[in-house]
Amino acid sequence: MSLVLEKRAERSTRMALLSPVLAILLTLITGAILFSLRGIDPLHGLYVYFVEPLTQLWSIEQLIVKATPLVLIGVGLAICYTANVWNIGAEGQFTIGAILGGMIPVLLPAWQSPLTLITMLLFGILGGMAYAAIPALLKTRFNANEILTSLMLVYVAQLLLDWLVRGPWRDPQGFNFPKTITFDGWQLLPMLFGSVHLGALFALAAALILAFVMGRMLKGFEIRVSGNAPRAGRFAGFSRPRTILFCFLLSGGLAGLAGITEVASVVAQLQPQISPGYGFTAIIVAFLGRLNPIGAIFAGLMLALSYLGGEAAQVSLGLSDRIAKVFQGILLFYILACDTLILYRFRWLKTHVPAAAQPAE
Amino acid sequence: MDASTAVLLTIVTAATPLLLAALGELVSERSGVLNLGVEGMMVMGAVSGFGAALLTGNPYLGVLAAILAGMAMALLFGFLTLTLVTNQVATGLSLTLLGLGLSGLLGESFVGEPGVRLPKWLGIDILIPVSFILTAAVSYVLFRTKAGLVIRAVGDSHSSAHALGYRVILVRYACVLFGGACAGLAGGYLSLVYTPQWVENMTAGRGWIALALVVFSSWLPWRVVVGAYLFGAISILSYTVQTFAMGIPSQLLSSLPYIATILALVFISASRRLTRSNAPACLGQPFVPDR
Numbered sequence: 001m002s003l004v005l006e007k008r009a010e011r012s013t014r015m016a017l018l019s020p021v022l023a024i025l026l027t028l029i030t031g032a033i034l035f036s037l038r039g040i041d042p043l044h045g046l047y048v049y050f051v052e053p054l055t056q057l058w059s060i061e062q063l064i065v066k067a068t069p070l071v072l073i074g075v076g077l078a079i080c081y082t083a084n085v086w087n088i089g090a091e092g093q094f095t096i097g098a099i100l101g102g103m104i105p106v107l108l109p110a111w112q113s114p115l116t117l118i119t120m121l122l123f124g125i126l127g128g129m130a131y132a133a134i135p136a137l138l139k140t141r142f143n144a145n146e147i148l149t150s151l152m153l154v155y156v157a158q159l160l161l162d163w164l165v166r167g168p169w170r171d172p173q174g175f176n177f178p179k180t181i182t183f184d185g186w187q188l189l190p191m192l193f194g195s196v197h198l199g200a201l202f203a204l205a206a207a208l209i210l211a212f213v214m215g216r217m218l219k220g221f222e223i224r225v226s227g228n229a230p231r232a233g234r235f236a237g238f239s240r241p242r243t244i245l246f247c248f249l250l251s252g253g254l255a256g257l258a259g260i261t262e263v264a265s266v267v268a269q270l271q272p273q274i275s276p277g278y279g280f281t282a283i284i285v286a287f288l289g290r291l292n293p294i295g296a297i298f299a300g301l302m303l304a305l306s307y308l309g310g311e312a313a314q315v316s317l318g319l320s321d322r323i324a325k326v327f328q329g330i331l332l333f334y335i336l337a338c339d340t341l342i343l344y345r346f347r348w349l350k351t352h353v354p355a356a357a358q359p360a361e
Numbered sequence: 362m363d364a365s366t367a368v369l370l371t372i373v374t375a376a377t378p379l380l381l382a383a384l385g386e387l388v389s390e391r392s393g394v395l396n397l398g399v400e401g402m403m404v405m406g407a408v409s410g411f412g413a414a415l416l417t418g419n420p421y422l423g424v425l426a427a428i429l430a431g432m433a434m435a436l437l438f439g440f441l442t443l444t445l446v447t448n449q450v451a452t453g454l455s456l457t458l459l460g461l462g463l464s465g466l467l468g469e470s471f472v473g474e475p476g477v478r479l480p481k482w483l484g485i486d487i488l489i490p491v492s493f494i495l496t497a498a499v500s501y502v503l504f505r506t507k508a509g510l511v512i513r514a515v516g517d518s519h520s521s522a523h524a525l526g527y528r529v530i531l532v533r534y535a536c537v538l539f540g541g542a543c544a545g546l547a548g549g550y551l552s553l554v555y556t557p558q559w560v561e562n563m564t565a566g567r568g569w570i571a572l573a574l575v576v577f578s579s580w581l582p583w584r585v586v587v588g589a590y591l592f593g594a595i596s597i598l599s600y601t602v603q604t605f606a607m608g609i610p611s612q613l614l615s616s617l618p619y620i621a622t623i624l625a626l627v628f629i630s631a632s633r634r635l636t637r638s639n640a641p642a643c644l645g646q647p648f649v650p651d652r
Binding site for chain 1: 397437441444445446447448450451452454455458459460461462463465466469565566569572573576610612613615616619620622623626627630631633649
């Protein structure tokens with residue numbers, strides 16, 4: 001008897017919906033095991049990590065605040081990965097968006113009008129787009145692997161931010177701390193309710209618009225064909241380089257918007273650390289959301305919960321907040337593993353298939 | 362020791378982890394498996410090597426632990442991509458995310474602890490000659506033995522190799538595990554030789570540079586040596602210039618290795634002759650044997 005994978009005749013729709021649920025369930029079970037290994041009652045641990053943050057109003061607001069950048073970046077990446085375009089440098093595009101948008105309040109601290117905020121947001125988007133255009137052009141022009149170039153640019157962007165906030169853009173009244181002046185007034189996003197800022201609406205709008213584009217418009221079809229059947233796409237006259245550029249500009253622009261949204265709200269200034277790895281966690285958001293923009297909203301909330309739970313676990317269980325990263329990594333593994341069930345099914349083979357004859361020496 | 366010898370030695374020290382990790386990935390890619398989790402395997406090797414050496418007081422056990430940690434991560438990757446046929450790019454990314462998180466968690470109590478340094482043999486770090494012996498061995502096995510022929514056949518055309526009766530999945534598992542062992546060793550080198558201490562994310566993108574080096578070398582082992590030493594020189598140059606020229610921002614110099622990686626990739630990839638001739642044809646493609 002041996003367990004083998006067998007290709008399904010067609011994609012299983014049931015499994016496509018079930019597999020993210022299964023992945024979350026398996027992550028919870030693994031989490032329970034992790035907690036008991038650390039001598040924590042697993043049920044109590046799971047409650048503190050995944051339920052308690054949802055029981056209070058202020059933490060639900062925090063959940064939305066944390067989900068905002070994740071959804072903004074995640075929907076863009078979902079489109080990229082659908083087209084088989086591997087932008088994994090969103091963290092860098094996020095950083096450049098924050099830098100370029102943050103340039104306005106840093107260089108023109110006295111400028112206070114609604115236009116200030118609009119300019120900041122536009123600069124943020126343009127910064128992210130321009131930075132994402134680099135790996136896209138290197139890919140289309142020189143065939144350079146976009147995974148590696150976009151990732152290398154993350155390190156470059158973070159070093160650039162580090163230099164700016166320690167050097168030319170440092171707040172002269174900041175007691176030598178590596179940070180810029182604190183933004184205020186029209187340099188900050190207006191609040192919707194509680195601690196939830198306007199960025200949440202941007203995230204929602206981005207997801208809805210992209211869901212419409214992907215589901216109802218030719219561009220969405222073009223992107224899906226380009227990812228699933230590039231040859232067919234070529235015959236249909238869809239240009240692969242243009243799809244690559246489009247996907248990078250779109251996801252880069254959204255990551256840049258997420259960057260400026262974050263520094264114009266939660267962070268309220270530029271400093272060496274402006275993101276707890278949102279650009280990388282958004283990769284998980286894209287996959288957990290089944291590369292679907294609407295799915296990314298739920299996935300973004302789920303992963304925002306993993307950040308909140310990490311903080312809660314630190315306070316009430318005495319665990320390191322790094323446990324959040326571990327949960328995120330494990331979740332992505334389970335998502336990928338469970339997705340296997342969409343295209344394959346497990347079957348017990350009654351008799352062992354004899355290995356094919358070895359070729360003659 | 363005069364200044365030029367000292368500089369040369371630091372270049373060798375910076376190049377060795379890149380060389381080790383890239384060699385492992387090269388073998389994995391030659392068998393058709395693209396493992397983007399090098400950074401994750403490397404950082405797990407670094408934390409495990411450091412931890413084992415610290416707890417046992419024996420740096421050689423640290424090296425062993427680093428190798429085993431890299432292999433364990435590679436096994437996880439292999440199970441997903443080879444047995445469950447998941448997307449190699451996405452799985453490799455998740456291996457890196459998991460490795461960075463898990464190593465941070467495991468290494469939390471090691472931060473600030475003085476590490477155990479791997480002793481030198483006859484005045485040099487033993488892993489440096491090991492990296493050269495490994496290069497020679499990989500080159501020999503890949504191009505002079507039947508095993509190497511099978512590995513390359515599996516990487517170039519898995520269905521033909523399968524039709525001939527070779528166990529494609531098994532060969533790939535072996536190559537992925539070898540890649541994990543090398544990446545783990547490279548990580549162990551960082552925490553036991555390069556800077557004998559544990560710092561979170563101490564691999565600092567070296568795993569990704571190793572991946573770029575495989576492309577740079579156009580999948581030929583001895584060219585990995587050239588690439589690794591070139592990058593070692595660039596990263597040392599950025600340190601040395603820092604001490605001489607006070608005016609240049611240190612962040613600009615620190616970003617040189619990453620910028621150089623991008624430029625090298627562009628330069629190599631633009632040449633079809635270099636990339637197409639040796640790239641394994643089935644690189645990144647899943648294989649499901651038909652029954």
